[in-house]
Amino acid sequence: MRKTKVASAGENVIDPKFFNLVSQVAHFSTMYGIVLSVGKFWHWTGIIVSAGLCLAYAVVHEFWYDSRYENPVTRGSDREDFLFLFAGIVAAVIVFAIPLQ
Numbered sequence: 001m002r003k004t005k006v007a008s009a010g011e012n013v014i015d016p017k018f019f020n021l022v023s024q025v026a027h028f029s030t031m032y033g034i035v036l037s038v039g040k041f042w043h044w045t046g047i048i049v050s051a052g053l054c055l056a057y058a059v060v061h062e063f064w065y066d067s068r069y070e071n072p073v074t075r076g077s078d079r080e081d082f083l084f085l086f087a088g089i090v091a092a093v094i095v096f097a098i099p100l101q
Helices: 016-069 078-097
Strands: none
Touching: 016 078
């Protein structure tokens, strides 16, 4: 049986594996949603602009901002986070490029 821990005031209780899973789903779907949504309104111009801006955000956020300001309790791998952000961008471009019948 799994033991449950009760947190006292001010104590951080988090399952790192579950938090990482939720974080990667959020990284992927945020970039996917932004790029695909902008593409629906501005077509390929929107895809190019939003993918470029999202890629720049991913690089700065994961390799500069997180190392300085992210909470050490929830801090994961910068490379893994970046790859999920990048995968969301790539998936949106692929979905947009596939013509619907």
